[in-house]
Amino acid sequence: MWAILSILVENKPGILFKVTHLFRSRNFNIDSISVGVTENPEYSKMTITTYGDEKQVEQIVKQLDKMIDTVKVEHLDEHKTxxxxxxxxxxxxxxxxxxxxxxxxxxxxxxxxxxxxxxxxxxxxxxxxxxxxxxxxxxxxxxxxxxxxxxxxxxxxxxx
The missing domain is CATH 3.30.70.1150 (ACT-like. Chain A, domain 2)
Structure with missing residues (x-):
């Protein structure tokens, strides 16, 4: 299944590396990634698309949510997005x-x-x-x- 993940993170050096390293360490591929500063310059939003079964996507969301610099992680429903x-x-x-x-x-x-x-x-x-x-x-x-x-x-x- 194709998944869209929206990740709100603290805008700090190295956060992109941490997120991509998490995917790599779980042998999970990133299909696309876009990152930009939000209306509040203290935070950035990452949008990552990937493929995996429901269990794999759920696991990566949980792992991302545990990261210290992560504020919010959402698995977006493509039909409501x-x-x-x-x-x-x-x-x-x-x-x-x-x-x-x-x-x-x-x-x-x-x-x-x-x-x-x-x-x-x-x-x-x-x-x-x-x-x-x-x-x-x-x-x-x-x-x-x-x-x-x-x-x-x-x-x-x-x-x-």
């Missing part, structure tokens, strides 16, 4: 019609086109990881030169 990831794709252009097709594809996914050159085009896409994967599959035939992804940012819906 708004989550998005930012991605940038640099895609090869072989001819002028490729540019038009990639523009149509980007528009269909709510993407923005940047940096159009003779040999490449860049697309910015903010979407769910599944939508980004679907876009990537459709863009592959053109030739993907490079991809950069931020990791998931997530907030639980009000009343969830």
């Amino acid at each position: 708004v989550y998005r990831e930012l991605s940038l794709f640099k895609i090869k252009l072989s001819n002028a019609s490729d540019s038009m097709e990639i523009n149509k594809l980007a528009n269909a996914y709510g993407g923005k086109v940047h940096d159009v050159k003779k040999e490449s085009i860049m697309v910015e896409l903010t979407a769910t990881p599944d939508q980004i994967q679907a876009f990537e599959e459709l863009a592959k035939p053109f030739g993907i030169i490079d991809v950069a992804r931020t990791g998931v940012a997530a907030l639980q819906r009000s009343g969830a």
Whole structure:
């Protein structure tokens, strides 16, 4: 199962290492991670996505909750959460019609086109990881030169 973990931590040097070390020491893989300072500069929020069975995810949540620098750990329900990831794709252009097709594809996914050159085009896409994967599959035939992804940012819906 895919899991989204929201971890509120004290904003101190070394906390990212401690959290990632906990995952590594439990032989648990991090699918994506994003970290940022909250509205209170004393705290940062980490959003980590991972795969594991229910028991494994429950165990990692308990271990994270025991850490001294951890304030709050939540396993977010993806159906009650708004989550998005930012991605940038640099895609090869072989001819002028490729540019038009990639523009149509980007528009269909709510993407923005940047940096159009003779040999490449860049697309910015903010979407769910599944939508980004679907876009990537459709863009592959053109030739993907490079991809950069931020990791998931997530907030639980009000009343969830």
